[in-house]
Every structure is written in structure tokens, then in C-alpha cells.
Amino acid sequence: MQKRWFLFEELVKRDFKEKYKRTVLGMGWSLLSPLLTLLVMKLVFTQFFGRTTPYYTIYLFSGNIVLAWFKESTKHGMNSLLHNAKIFTKINVPKYLFLFSKNVSSAVNFALTLVVYFLFCILDGISFGPHMLALLYPVACLLAFNLGMGLILSAMFVFFRDVKYLYDVFLTLLTYLSAIFYTVDSFPPAVQNLFLLNPVYCYIKYFRVVVIDGNIPSLAFHLLCAFYAVTLLLIGGAIYKKYNHKFLYYV
């Protein structure tokens, strides 16, 4: 256990150095991209949806940070196994650690954007209270969900290299289906419920309910969020367990 933790730490260090290339601005740059996305969306979509949606900037931003974390974590996660093929074909190491360490840097990135997010909340006059602590729940769920998705994708990417392109298509579709810049209120209730099939939408919704509405979602909604996270994590774990010693045939 101690040994694995040591390896995990060293891998995290490696990933950080790789990502920021030892530049001072490194972290700053990774904040810039979500902010620019936010700016463009705000400029463009305020015209269409902004007038009817309260706290529209925060509404957009909630969707953006959750989706951005999911995208970054899973995209980088997908590479993690194949990228380290040279290592695990020569040395017997626990392979999931490559993915976990990659996710640490994505999570840190998310934490940074979260700080900016709260700054925007203050600027927009959102009232802060103890209910904000409930945000820890979707964050934990998202972390598990991202890990699970990463496990599945990284395994698939070893077997099928075109998963990369297919996943890009999938992400584009997901972006439009996650109600980032529009509200689902104008859909009939049946359709609104269909949105709940999208886990990313659920986590975004959780954020919005807590931050914008100042409420805590229902118990059923909590269970739904946990269900998605746990399910993906289990599937991913099962795949890794099953194929642990088969990956090396494919690299």
C-alpha cells in the first residue's frame, strides 16, 4: 500500500511537470480556456436565453466548469494507459494508477476554476450559506464518474484506436444535450425527464439548484447522481480486472 502510494505520488508529479512544462504561467493558461468559453457564450447566448434566465452568467458557468472537467479528465484519461505502454509491458505495475494520477491534475484544474466560479458568484450577487457545502456531493460523484469513464475509455482506446475520434463526436453531442446555454424549462415535462438520463446534465443541475436556487436537491436526485458514478466506476473496474493482463497484446 505504502509502495503504491509512493508510485502514485511520483506519477502525479510527473504528470504535473509534463502538463505545465515547468512554466510559471502554466496554471494560469489552463484557467484561460474556460473563461474564454464563458465569455463567448455570454456574449452570444445572452441575446437568446439570458433575458429570461436569472443569474445567466452563473447558469452558463455552472454548466461550463462541470462539462470542462468531465471533458478534460476523460480525454486525458483515455490516453493514460496507452501512453504508458512502454512501462507496463516491462514492469509489473498497477495500471489504474496511470489514470488516477492523470485525474489528479484535472481535478486540481477544476478546483482552480471553481475558485474563479465563486468569484463570479460574488460579483453576480449570489447569496452564500452553509447549503453551499452540498456542492461537495456532486464534486465527489463527478470525481468517481470521471474515473469510471476514464477506466472504460482508456481500456477501449488500447483495443480500438479510433475511439478517440468517436469520443470527440460523442463529446460534441453531449455538449448540446447537457443544457449548457439553454434551459430545459421550455420542453414538455416528459422530455425534461429524459435529460436526467444524461449524468453530466444531472451534475450540472445539482450545481445550479444549490448555487442559483439556494436549495438542496431531493434524496432521489442524490441517489441518481451516486448511481451513475458508482455504476461507471464498477464497469471500469471490472474491465480493468478482466483485461489487466491482456492489454499488452494490443500495444
Place this chain on the structure above:
Amino acid sequence: MSILKADNVSIRYITGDFKDIGLKEYVVRRLQGRYKVTEFWADRHVSFSLERGDMLGIIGTNGAGKSTLLKAVSGIMVPTEGHMEIHGSIAALLELASGFDGDLTVRENTYLRGAMLGYTRKFMDEKYEEIIDFAELKDFQERPFKQLSSGMKSRLAFSIACLVSPDILILDEVLSVGDGAFRKKSGNKMREILNSGVTGILVSHSLSQVREMCNKILWLDHGKQIAFTDEVGLYCDAYEEFLLTKKLPQSREQVEQLARALAVRKQKEKEKEEHTEAQRLEAVLEEGTSEAAVQAALSILNKKRPDLLAKTTDSPAQVTADIPQAKG
């Protein structure tokens, strides 16, 4: 009790174009029933067991399944059939220099590699200086790894891997690392480790190395186990002959035959060598002015075989018969 035991181990590889086709093509082929993978057995029914302190040499031509077997021993692969029983820690030195990160510094890479090999941070803190000293990279500690020469890289890899004191040490063609001086040093280190009672497995194409270091031999050919034995000399002889004749021995008798054939061949080669040497010398003598050549021949005979000259004076008839022998 044996420290390492392979019980009827078989390892199957799959090959085919599945690596390149991608998900879309895979689905299409599955639907059309055209999806095929070819399987082949890299190792088939391999059994051996090692006691503490044994040194096993694995011999076999390319593609015999040696490296695959090592991967199974080190836990990177699992046997498709049969099983491995391992009691103790394993350090595998397989293709040392790969798997480092070019952008990290030497120090960072050292720690990372140490972590992968299963050391603890405390252990690495203690051993770090020693590793760098041994690898002779003191002035390069903060350099990015990609700036190192390939010799330096393998030196570092070797140094990290050798500082463990494992129960089982796996060596895959790693006994020659770096330049001459370091090669000597690493060879000494290796012997020191091996003499400390570790159990070792050595894959090497250098038969003299195997003869020198191993007390047991596993002979593989195209995944099949030809022999597992402690008669190192005999089987090395047979293997050496097999490399020429390409005839696999089917029984112990044939092994002995091969070994004998080698001895015969060696003898012949030696004779031939000596014969050509004699011819060469003769040519040299012929070229000289005839009197000087005769003088030289006589003085050599005087020095080395005075008995021959003595005989000559006794009965001149024998000279012609004896002189070729003297050259031989």
C-alpha cells in the same frame, strides 16, 4: 522447498490485424463474421523449478518463448494454462532503458523508476546517492533525461535495478551495459549479487556466459521445452551443435550424440586451424632466401624440439616423416 516453480505453463499470444482495425471496422467484421484472431502458443507445457541459490540459464533461438516466459515469471503476463508458484520478491531487468520520461530530470526519473519497481520513498532517499554514484551521473542529476546518451540511460537503469536485494533476479541480456569500464563494474556487481545467494534467471545468447554462471538450463524451442536439466556442460554442447545442424534432439541419446558431434567438430576445427597455421608459416619460410629459411627452421627446431634433430642425425630416413608432425 522450491522458491520458483513453473507447473506446465503455457502462454498463448493473439495476433492478427485487430490492432489496426478500430471499433467501427471491428463491429462491421463481427457482424459479417469475418473477425479473426490467430492464436499461437509462445510457450507450451513448460515446467521447471528452482531452489534458492540456483542460476537458471534459458537458451533457445529467437522466438523460442524466452522473453515471454520471463514476463510470466515477473508477473507482467499470466500463464494461459498451468501456473507459476513464486515465493519471494522478484526484480526483473528487462530491456532496461525503456520507460523513462524524457522531460523529467535524472533525479525525478530515478525516483519514478524506483517507485515502479516497488521500492519505498524511504528506501530511495537512502539509496539515491549510491545509485547516482554507481551510475556515474553525479554531474547530470538535474538534467532532463532526454539529454543523456543512451549509454548513460542504461547505466542509470542498471544501477537502480541492481540496488534491490531481491529473492529472484531476472536478467534478460543485460550483462553488457555501457562502455568498457562500466561493463566491467556492472559485471562485477552482477556477480556479487548472484553470489549473495539470490536465485537468478539468465537469458543470454552468449553460451560461454551461460556455461560460466548457470547451474541449470532450460532449453526452449518454438515454445516447446526441449530440456530442463542441471547437466549444463552436456546440454550447452548439444545446443551449440543444434545451432549448426538445426536438428532437435528427441531423446537423451541424441543429446549425447549432439554433444559428441560438437566435440568431434571442435577437434576437427582445431586441427584445421593448426593446419592452416602450419601452411602459413611454411609460406613465410618459403618466401625468405632459402638458406635463411632453413636456418630459421633449424633454430626453431633446436629450441622447441631438440629431440627431433637428434633423431635426424641417427636415421636420416625418418626426417621426412617426422617434420610435418612437429609442425602440427
